[in-house]
Every structure is written in structure tokens, then in C-alpha cells.
Amino acid sequence: MNFFTKKLMYVFAVALLFSAHLAMAQQKEITTANYRLAERFSPKQLDKMVFSTSVQPNWLETGDKFWYSYRTSDGIFYYLVDLDKRTKTPLFDNHNMATQLTKITKDPYDFQHLPDIKPKFVKNDRYFQFDVTGTQLEEIKKEIEAKKDTAVTDSTKKEKKAPVKKDKKDD
Numbered sequence: 001m002n003f004f005t006k007k008l009m010y011v012f013a014v015a016l017l018f019s020a021h022l023a024m025a026q027q028k029e030i031t032t033a034n035y036r037l038a039e040r041f042s043p044k045q046l047d048k049m050v051f052s053t054s055v056q057p058n059w060l061e062t063g064d065k066f067w068y069s070y071r072t073s074d075g076i077f078y079y080l081v082d083l084d085k086r087t088k089t090p091l092f093d094n095h096n097m098a099t100q101l102t103k104i105t106k107d108p109y110d111f112q113h114l115p116d117i118k119p120k121f122v123k124n125d126r127y128f129q130f131d132v133t134g135t136q137l138e139e140i141k142k143e144i145e146a147k148k149d150t151a152v153t154d155s156t157k158k159e160k161k162a163p164v165k166k167d168k169k170d171d
Helices: 003-026 035-040 043-050 094-105 135-159
Strands: 065-072 075-082 087-090 120-122 127-129
Touching: none
Parallel strands: none
Antiparallel strands: 065 075, 075 087, 120 127
């Protein structure tokens, strides 16, 4: 190696060490835990951002079809897959379902915020049904229970009436 090459390698080595030292000096030393930042990446927070990452098939009794739900930023969508026909169709229209559920339960629903529907297929997999409860239904149940309690209380009051006292003068 000639003198110029040795000098160039020496300068390169010094520059490399100096840049490594600067890189180490620029890193901010962490002295305390940053719980607020860590919370942003917790599983609960990530679920809000990631939505569905897989599909869980729910097989129908006929065995050639299945349904699944898939969550996106636009809500939960339900699909029916027919393996024989090689088709995937929406199980229902979310807008129409929201309208019908609002009418039935008297709770406001929109197509993005439907309740968790777990369809149960009936009648040779031609129809499906599911359970849903609303706050109005719960209030009606509470009113019925309250009326039952009131009726029981009223009937016990009637039974516990004090006997009528007769005056001795009437004898």
C-alpha cells in the first residue's frame, strides 16, 4: 500500500469512529417509563386500529356453505360463502338491518354499529335467526317485574287488615 492509501484508510477509520460516537451521543437516555406511550400500543388499543385479521368459518348443516363476520373501519360485515357455486355474498344489508333493529328494539342503530349478531341457521339452512336485546326491552321487563311486586304487596296488605272492633254498647 502506498502512503496515500494508508492515509485515506486512517482518515476513514477516524471518521467512522467519530460518526459512531455522534450517533451514540444523539440517543436520548430514557430515565423513566413512558406508560402513556406504551398504552397506545396495548392490545386493547391495537384492536381499535387493526380490526379483523382473520376469518373464522361457521359451517352450516348442509356442509357446503359457511358464514363469517369481518370487522373493518366501516363496521362489521357478515358474509355467506357457497363452496359449490364459489360465491361470497353479504348475509344481509347492514343499512336495512339497522333500520329493522331500530324499529323492533326502539334503540338507535346505524349500519356501522350493529350489535354482535350470531346467526343460527334454521329450516335446512334457508333462513337464520338471532337474539338481540335493547334497552327498551329491558325497561319493559323491569316494569313488568315492578308491577308483579306491587301486586304481591297489595294482596298481602289486603290479607293483613285488622279485624273490625265492635262497640260494647251495640250488644
